Amino acid sequence: MNEPITLAYLAPEIPALSATFVYKEMLALEKLGYKIIPLSVHAPGNPAREESLTAMKERAHYLYQKGWGALAKENLRWAFQSPGRYLRVLATALGDSLETGLLNRVGLGLIYRFFVGALVASILKKENCKHLHAHFAHVPTDIAMYASALSGIPFSFTSHANDLFEHSWLLAKKARRARKAVTISDFNRKFLTERGAPAEKVDVIHCGIDVESFGESAEKSVSNPVRIGSLGRLVEKKGFDVLIRSCKFLQDSGLAFQLEIAGNGPLEEELKTLTRELGLENEIRFIGPIAHDQVFGWLKDLDLFALAAKKDRNNDMDGIPVALMEAMQAGTPAISTRVSGIPELIENERTGLLVEPNQPEKFAEAILNIVRDEALRKTVVQGGREKIRAEFNLQTNTDKLIESFFGGAS
Numbered sequence: 001m002n003e004p005i006t007l008a009y010l011a012p013e014i015p016a017l018s019a020t021f022v023y024k025e026m027l028a029l030e031k032l033g034y035k036i037i038p039l040s041v042h043a044p045g046n047p048a049r050e051e052s053l054t055a056m057k058e059r060a061h062y063l064y065q066k067g068w069g070a071l072a073k074e075n076l077r078w079a080f081q082s083p084g085r086y087l088r089v090l091a092t093a094l095g096d097s098l099e100t101g102l103l104n105r106v107g108l109g110l111i112y113r114f115f116v117g118a119l120v121a122s123i124l125k126k127e128n129c130k131h132l133h134a135h136f137a138h139v140p141t142d143i144a145m146y147a148s149a150l151s152g153i154p155f156s157f158t159s160h161a162n163d164l165f166e167h168s169w170l171l172a173k174k175a176r177r178a179r180k181a182v183t184i185s186d187f188n189r190k191f192l193t194e195r196g197a198p199a200e201k202v203d204v205i206h207c208g209i210d211v212e213s214f215g216e217s218a219e220k221s222v223s224n225p226v227r228i229g230s231l232g233r234l235v236e237k238k239g240f241d242v243l244i245r246s247c248k249f250l251q252d253s254g255l256a257f258q259l260e261i262a263g264n265g266p267l268e269e270e271l272k273t274l275t276r277e278l279g280l281e282n283e284i285r286f287i288g289p290i291a292h293d294q295v296f297g298w299l300k301d302l303d304l305f306a307l308a309a310k311k312d313r314n315n316d317m318d319g320i321p322v323a324l325m326e327a328m329q330a331g332t333p334a335i336s337t338r339v340s341g342i343p344e345l346i347e348n349e350r351t352g353l354l355v356e357p358n359q360p361e362k363f364a365e366a367i368l369n370i371v372r373d374e375a376l377r378k379t380v381v382q383g384g385r386e387k388i389r390a391e392f393n394l395q396t397n398t399d400k401l402i403e404s405f406f407g408g409a410s
Contacts, residue, residue: 006035006127007405010120010144011135014040014060015048018233020292021207021322022135023053028210028398037127039063039120041139046264050293061123063116063143074119078150089149090114100169110142117146124151131405136160137174137181138167145177156180156404158205161237161319161340164191165311172196180404184319185341203404206344207322208394214296214329219381222303225256226371229302229332231290231323234265237316239308239337241267241274242360246308248278249364255371259284259306262298295323299330304370307336310357320345325392328352328384333370333377335363345392349376351383 007029015023015038026036038060047057078086093114097107120143124132130153134144137159148155156179164171164183175181175197182203183189193199232238240261250257261271261284268286275284290298299305305327311317320341327334328345334352336342346352353370355362370377 004033004035006037006129008037008039008120008124008127008129008132009135010039010041010132010140012041012140013044013047014038015050015053015056016044017046017048017289017292019135020048023048023056024210024394025207025398025401026056027052028394029402032398032402037061037123037129039123041143046289048292050291063119066116066119071115071119074122075115077122078118082150085150086118089117089146092149093117093146096170096173106169109139113139113142114146117143118150120144120147121150121153124153129153131155131179133157133401133405137163137171138169141174141178142170145174148177154179156182158182158184159188159192160184162316164188166314166316168195175201182401182404185344187341187344188319203400205397205400205404206392207320207325208392208397209322209325209329209388210394211329211389212395214326219331219378222371222377225258227301227303228257228259228306228367229262229299229304229327230259230306230308231262231295232307232321234261234263234267234271236267236312237310237318239310239357240271242308242310242358242363243306244271244274244278244280244284245360246306246363246367247280247283249361250367251280251283253364253368255368257283260298260302261286262288262290264289295326296330299327299332302327302332304333304335304367306363306367307334308357308360308363309337309339309342311339318342324352325388329388331381331385333380334384335366335370337363345387347383347387350380351387352380 009026011022030036038056040060040062042064043062097110100106132144132155134140134157137157141157144155172195180203181201182205184207186204189202189204192202230243247259309318317340324334336346337357338354339357346354348354353366355366
């Protein structure tokens with residue numbers, strides 16, 4: 001019997017509740033027979049707690065917790081075993097650092113991540129890894145490209161949102177050095193190629209959801225009061241302030257509704273204050289984070305899912321939020337905004353409703369339309385499910401990832 005092919009996965013936090021798409025992808029690869037080595041920059045601050053993740057947590061290497069002693073040991077090992085290669089990769093890292101600004105945070109960070117890359121290179125060799133894949137094009141990909149150069153093991157990376165729009169150093173170089181630069185949307189592909197990434201290196205592979213495990217819920221009538229949900233980190237780009245302001249228009253229209261906002265984050269108190277100022281304490285509840293294995297049950301009980309995404313003051317914005325995919329698969333109509341790759345998932349009045357960002361009154365109108373128009377609800381529910389199965393199916397997209405890793409080998 002053949003030994004399973006070993007892959008390494010490198011991400012900011014494994015397994016993190018805020019990045020379910022990373023560990024779901026890893027689990028999908030394991031189901032296909034691959035052995036996965038989890039490499040996590042940090043230990044998760046808000047870890048996912050599903051029972052299926054126990055083994056992943058036990059195997060994970062938390063790189064920034066290793067300390068300088070471990071880094072020095074592995075760097076000396078590479079310097080003595082492969083001095084020419086070590087010096088060449090160090091020179092590359094120094095050149096990258098000079099390009100970004102040797103004494104600024106990014107430049108100094110690149111040098112540190114070179115040292116961490118030596119530790120990762122040793123893990124790759126010890127585990128006989130055939131490929132290294134990083135999620136997010138900033139810190140994880142920095143580490144991955146130096147580890148790959150030291151070990152000779154190829155790497156690829158998936159870029160998402162914040163890692164492109166706010167932390168976009170060396171994107172063209174990273175794409176050229178990688179076997180593939182995967183990204184989650186055509187919007188992102190254009191962003192990368194406009195910044196010098198070779199078009200032939202950039203593959204669009206959507207994040208996906210496991211449609212078979214979610215199943216489908218039965219059609220239902222709109223509740224009274226209407227039950228609206230939104231989920232995500234309580235940060236500026238999610239547009240929760242816009243959603244809350246849209247609720248004032250709903251209140252003024254006479255609609256009876258309840259909005260549940262799931263998640264936590266730095267803007268929680270500010271958003272609660274806005275809710276009180278608008279006199280919406282009876283209509284809006286902040287319910288905190290939801291464990292991922294409970295999300296689908298919550299989504300299918302909603303009458304609609306709303307995400308008023310927008311570009312924040314640092315030009316960061318969402319990619320294609322997984323929560324929108326899950327709502328659509330649950331048979332819950334989704335309303336969002338024309339931001340980044342979201343229109344690649346939500347086609348207005350076919351798979352959901354879209355409005356322009358930062359327009360609470362228009363967002364409220366969309367909510368009223370989906371509540372009052374039964375035919376429109378049925379259309380977007382059916383269209384949404386078809387869209388997920390056709391383009392955002394985790395199993396299908398995992399096969400595409402394997403193709404990007406190995407060019408068809410499995």
